[in-house]
Amino acid sequence: MVAPEGSGPDPSALEITLSPPERQILRRLRDRPGLTEETELPSATGLPEDVLRGALQRLRAKRLVVVEEEHRDRPELTRRGAEARARSLPERRLLAALERRGGLLPTEELVSDAGLAPEERSVAIGVLRRHGFLEEGVPFRLRADAPDPRKPLPEETALEEAADSRMGADAAVRATLLRRGLLEIVRETRRRWAASPEGAALPLGEGDRPQVGALTAALLRDGSWRTAEFRPYDVRGEVPYRSGPDDHPYARFLEEFAEILVGLGFEEADGPLIETEFWNADILYMPQEHPARSVHDVFFLRGFSGRPPEGPLLARVQAAHEGVPLPGEPEAISTGWRAPYRTEVARRPVLRSQTTAVSARFLARAPRPPFRMFSLGRVYRPDALDATHHIEFFQCEGILGGEGTSLRDLLGIFQELARALGISEVRLRPSYFPFTEPSVEGYVRHPRLGWIEVFPGGLFRPEVLRPLGIGVPVAAWGIGVTRLAMVALGLSDIRDLFSHDLGRLTARGM
């Protein structure tokens, strides 16, 4: 939960201001070495007790005084206890009545003679039986061997002690009086106070010199700040909650990533999120019947259509697919896919499923070799949504082309990228992409995840380059930027990269 902006204690709480009683107490404590009993302070300062207590607590909150506390329990008569003591206890009244009646009291006279309330009877009888005064059974009869009735009963002793705030020796009797609601145990705290080092060092001002809290515009304007005494602040006090916006962590990661590629001599390019199948797949020599072009791998769009590219490019790509010579050329590049090329497929709009479409658009602009290009953008693939799969994710891809560009350069770029990303180990293995030959896959060793596949790459096939009119070899590579971002940001769920949660975003980090 994020507290609303600016909540919490007021900043002026830091300011140490002292009320006159606080000042008086602090001064008194500073004058007396060692600890001062709290009970001595009212007389020493002349302050009423409640004022004194409040001031001491405030001084303590400001850390200007320290206190030593000692706790002591003592009994105290309740209101009922005080009444019972005044009237004498019911057991004493019963005993007195028995004595008056010569040791025998009919049950019906308990109230009239002994003056016992109905709720007092059983207690009084129980106590006298326990102490050996009464015979069992009714009418009530004093025992022959009864103790001396003139001696105080243990209950009476305990009651007197409680009236005196003394604990006394007989805990069991005290416990019965507690149960009978005649007394209660009060915890008493003895406090002894002294000035803290801060309190000892605090300038208290000599009487009339005013202390200044906030430095105000008026103080600055009239120059009175020169003579003013500034009250020091409690710099350890609580301050209000503040939070502020920060760059989005994922956006920042992507920015930094792009800068690494710029440092390696790559020029950034971008392309549309909605592509025709021509740019998303055909131009990359992906056969129109390729399984990766089905509804399971590409998002199609409803209700409109694109058109094939203008100029000779369509015819050239078609020739490459069909395995016939490009217009004006004597020989076919290869056998092609040996299937008729369909323009109605080429014009279908899709959400781009790979940023290679951006590379193809870049190459179609006939860049002058040598060139290096990268693109960093969103791509879309229908997939199950879970902790490691999202249907929308970022892809980073680059190409480098020029006379003599070869597989060695591609492997070199992998190593260079890995170094720039702080990864030391790269493993390579053969792979397959319809638009590159040879195709390789680079794995990097992550300290926690082990070997992860992050660098797909290869050399563009002639069936891709020749229709585009590119006469130099072109190496293409990709980076699993989403994977790396999750590692860098310490996320285990890919969906968190797109988190909207303001609590997470403003608490810095995701």
Add this chain to the structure above:
Amino acid sequence: MPQSTLSFARTFEGWDPPPSPGELREILFRSSKAEVVECVGDSLLVEVTPDRLDLLSEGGLRHHLEGLRDRAVGLPAWRWRPKADPSFAIEVAASVAPLRPYLGAVRLRAPEGDGLDPGLLAEAVRFQELLHATLGLDRSSASLGIYPAEGLRSPLRYEVAPLDDELRFVPLDGNRAVPVAEFLGGHPLAERYGHLGRSDVGCLVLRDADGEILSLPPILNSGDRGRARPGDRDLLLESTGRRSSRVEEILGLLELPFLARGWEAEPVRVRYPDRTEEGSERVGPRSLGLDPALVVRLSGLEIPATEMIHELERSRLGARIEGSGLRVEVPPWRPDLQSPVDLAEDLLLARGLRPEEARVPPSLTRGRRLPSVRFHRAVRTQLLGLGFVPLLSPVLVPERNVLLLGRDPIAVANPVSLEYARPRDSLLLSLLAALGDNIRYGYPQRTSELGPVVTPDPESETGARTEHRAAFLVAAEGAGFADGAAVVEYLLRRASVTGVREPAPLPGTLPGRAARVRLAGAVVAEIGEIHPEVLVRLGVPVPAVWGELHLSALEPLLRGE
């Protein structure tokens, strides 16, 4: 990626000792397009890239590993007859053309004293199903059939037969003849594949010279004439499909388990109404030229021709010097090898990818960001400075928010979730999604996003346009139109321009409290107070105002274009 479980024992039969799982894993990882997923007991689960399905058969994987371990190099030995038996042919009727026009076939004969054993039959059927699922595109592109060929009376005929009561067959999984019409109406395989093999006039059949049905391509074989059994010594492999290249590819691949076990392949003549195919290329190797200079160019390495030949042979291809180039022989189960670059790749992969040969190319280029990045970054920083929390949202937004605002962006035809059903045409959709998700936090809330939106554009080649926008939203007690307009004006002022506000009814905003901002005639921003209905539906207890800068429209104007 395609996967299959192979028998470890069958794959390495006769190897002494067989490789350890660890060795196998390592060598496949480094030098092949196959990977060991799991190896437990006799069960070897292998995954391959889609171009090397041959490695998902025991025979194919074995050949390949023999080469990589230098146990055997060059083309594996297999027997084939170059010419078709003139007395045996399959006729393709013109009637099949609209449904499934192409057919290819090969005859296979067991080695002397041997016959089809249950292991081979199981391997072949498993591989057949794998090929159906992958290259065959679930049989829609091409499919395969295996038949006993002994005593089969030629010519066979592939045609569309009318679905009358006479047309009966025994399904492979049945034991009595049923009318084909009945089979097509109720059998699970017919439900799944029936549409591929029937039309208004009838259904596809392959029958022998006696008219007996061998199969209903691409659905199911017949249980009497179309059932291959252990002990069979003479088999017919057949493939039908909508594309001739696919038919050839999967047929060549299915030969592999048999040829690897010493069976002999013989072409089968196929007679179309307008031509006859001898089919010789389906059983023997085909030949491709390879210019060594191409290998040097791709690899960046001066590899001598003799080494090239050796590596091609380790990749189980035939290779020799011919004139100034190389001549490479490719077996029928390698449909992925179509052109010289494919051969060069095979050669380089057999040689192994060697990190020590990597070369960091000297950078002769100057890297740079897109020209728009600087502008975007400036706006992002300004919004940050104003205290807006930046969001990064998916472009695909929930359908319900689209409906809530009454917008009509482009729709995905095959969404996997209504949460990601539409590519946003305004960042407001994302900002409101976030606002709705954050109602548990206090207010004020100030959020922003800079990112792409897509809008329909009939003028564009793709039918749509991707634009960059920057938007912000203030949700706070007392927030109103002026707060939004002030921020938009500030951002424009920072870009050294001033726009003109005009009233505009913007979806999801309060009528009379929304505006477009124009600059040189172009809309460069929108501002609006969010409609209370929208706020209430999202559960937001305070007013909100939103502004959106059209960066892609603004940028060329700033450059003076």
